[in-house]
Amino acid sequence: MDEQLEPNKINVAGHLTIGGVDATELAHQYGTPLIAYDVAAIRQQFRRFNKVFEENQVEYEVSYASKAFATVGMFQVVAQEKGHIDVVSGGELYTAIKAGFPMDKISFHGNNKSRAELEMAVEHQIGVVIVDNFHEIELLSEILEQKKQTMNVMIRITPGISAHTHKYDQTGQEDSKFGFDIQSGQAEEALKQILTNPRMTMIGIHTHIGSQIFEVEGFVMAANKLVDLAADWHDKFDLDTQVLNVGGGFGIRYTKEDDPIAPEKFVDAIIKAVQKRVGQRDLKMPAIWIEPGRSIVGPAGYSLYTIGSRKDVPGLLPYVTVDGGMGDNIRPALYQADYEAVLANRASDKNEETVRIAGKYCESGDILIQKQALPKSQPGDTLAILATGAYGYSMASNYNRNPRPAVVFVENGQSKLVVKRESYEDLVRLDQDFI
Numbered sequence: 001m002d003e004q005l006e007p008n009k010i011n012v013a014g015h016l017t018i019g020g021v022d023a024t025e026l027a028h029q030y031g032t033p034l035i036a037y038d039v040a041a042i043r044q045q046f047r048r049f050n051k052v053f054e055e056n057q058v059e060y061e062v063s064y065a066s067k068a069f070a071t072v073g074m075f076q077v078v079a080q081e082k083g084h085i086d087v088v089s090g091g092e093l094y095t096a097i098k099a100g101f102p103m104d105k106i107s108f109h110g111n112n113k114s115r116a117e118l119e120m121a122v123e124h125q126i127g128v129v130i131v132d133n134f135h136e137i138e139l140l141s142e143i144l145e146q147k148k149q150t151m152n153v154m155i156r157i158t159p160g161i162s163a164h165t166h167k168y169d170q171t172g173q174e175d176s177k178f179g180f181d182i183q184s185g186q187a188e189e190a191l192k193q194i195l196t197n198p199r200m201t202m203i204g205i206h207t208h209i210g211s212q213i214f215e216v217e218g219f220v221m222a223a224n225k226l227v228d229l230a231a232d233w234h235d236k237f238d239l240d241t242q243v244l245n246v247g248g249g250f251g252i253r254y255t256k257e258d259d260p261i262a263p264e265k266f267v268d269a270i271i272k273a274v275q276k277r278v279g280q281r282d283l284k285m286p287a288i289w290i291e292p293g294r295s296i297v298g299p300a301g302y303s304l305y306t307i308g309s310r311k312d313v314p315g316l317l318p319y320v321t322v323d324g325g326m327g328d329n330i331r332p333a334l335y336q337a338d339y340e341a342v343l344a345n346r347a348s349d350k351n352e353e354t355v356r357i358a359g360k361y362c363e364s365g366d367i368l369i370q371k372q373a374l375p376k377s378q379p380g381d382t383l384a385i386l387a388t389g390a391y392g393y394s395m396a397s398n399y400n401r402n403p404r405p406a407v408v409f410v411e412n413g414q415s416k417l418v419v420k421r422e423s424y425e426d427l428v429r430l431d432q433d434f435i
């Protein structure tokens with residue numbers, strides 16, 4: 001049994017439950033590997049973020065960073081929660097269109113948006129384009145002129161704050177591929193180009209300091225920086241910046257080692273920082289936007305696998321292999337991300353051994369968990385890896401020509417397939433004969 005599991009997630013049969021449904025039933029009904037989301041957990045995260053803004057009577061948007069998990073069903077849940085989304089590609093925007101997501105609640109990010117992507121954004125009159133570089137301003141300007149349309153824009157700045165390993169440094173300049181640098185005058189030059197373009201409406205300033213962050217300090221520094229820039233631009237250009245967007249990166253618990261702080265604390269600290277600095281700089285209070293991705297969907301997701309082969313080597317940790325791996329969750333192989341797992345069909349049994357959870361892909365690095373305590377497992381047992389809802393399915397691949405898994409949403413004891421499992425036919429759908 002895993003300490004991370006709340007006791008109410010285990011049913012009388014000793015099985016893990018997800019959204020009120022027995023995980024082994026989900027595995028049986030939909031097959032494995034399967035990604036199952038507890039939809040109530042997704043909604044709860046949105047509501048926790050929203051509540052703090054509401055209580056403080058601050059104008060806001062919780063803009064879900066859809067790169068964490070972008071599917072039609074997910075966008076529909078965000079729409080139900082009155083959320084906003086950020087997209088970073090034409091594909092994510094297309095998914096939002098297919099989901100019937102309100103176009104005016106979409107921000108478009110990216111450091112190399114193509115002409116076609118920007119045209120799509122303009123044609124669908126999305127809420128805001130977050131401009132990242134001078135080439136993009138030029139492209140967008142041409143498109144708006146051609147189509148005789150207008151667009152809201154935000155300017156992304158490089159924060160000059162490095163949020164690494166619990167330490168925040170104010171670096172002034174930062175070597176990042178994203179956004180405009182302030183110190184060298186690039187951000188101001190971008191602003192001038194936007195202000196003199198009658199088809200662009202400058203609505204805000206954006207920054208993003210990093211990911212899986214466990215302290216408020218970096219966000220407070222970022223908020224101060226945004227207010228200062230807005231104040232400088234107010235003095236110089238008589239500009240009222242309507243929105244300060246502090247990005248995402250709110251950390252979650254993957255393993256017992258992680259000690260995340262509550263969404264409420266992050267938001268409260270950001271609001272207080274902006275209010276204080278706005279007061280000091282004699283500015284109008286802007287709206288505050290945040291862009292949580294991982295913290296909305298990460299904890300709500302479970303990857304269910306069927307255990308197959310096992311390899312025991314004297315003196316070394318055994319390998320217990322599952323029917324998925326780096327194709328459905330690249331994070332451990334890509335950047336040594338840690339997870340924890342439980343045996344879904346024996347979730348309350350005592351742990352008896354420590355094993356490695358290996359994937360089935362032809363890479364030695366395809367190890368999903370390096371060290372996991374479990375009851376002694378058998379082929380056919382269902383393994384659930386916890387907190388896999390962010391950057392798992394969205395980074396999935398067909399490596400080794402394995403079909404990508406199905407995704408189900410589970411809520412109030414009901415499950416619904418929201419992404420079908422790929423078939424072998426799907427795998428060759430784009431292939432063309434050579435002879």
Ligand SMILES: Cc1ncc(COP(=O)(O)O)c(C=O)c1O
Nearest residue numbers: 065208211248249291292293294
């Ligand atoms: C601009 C921007 N906003 C938001 C996010 C979401 O970050 P997270 O999923 O860590 O909350 C990212 C992640 O890369 C990002 O680049």
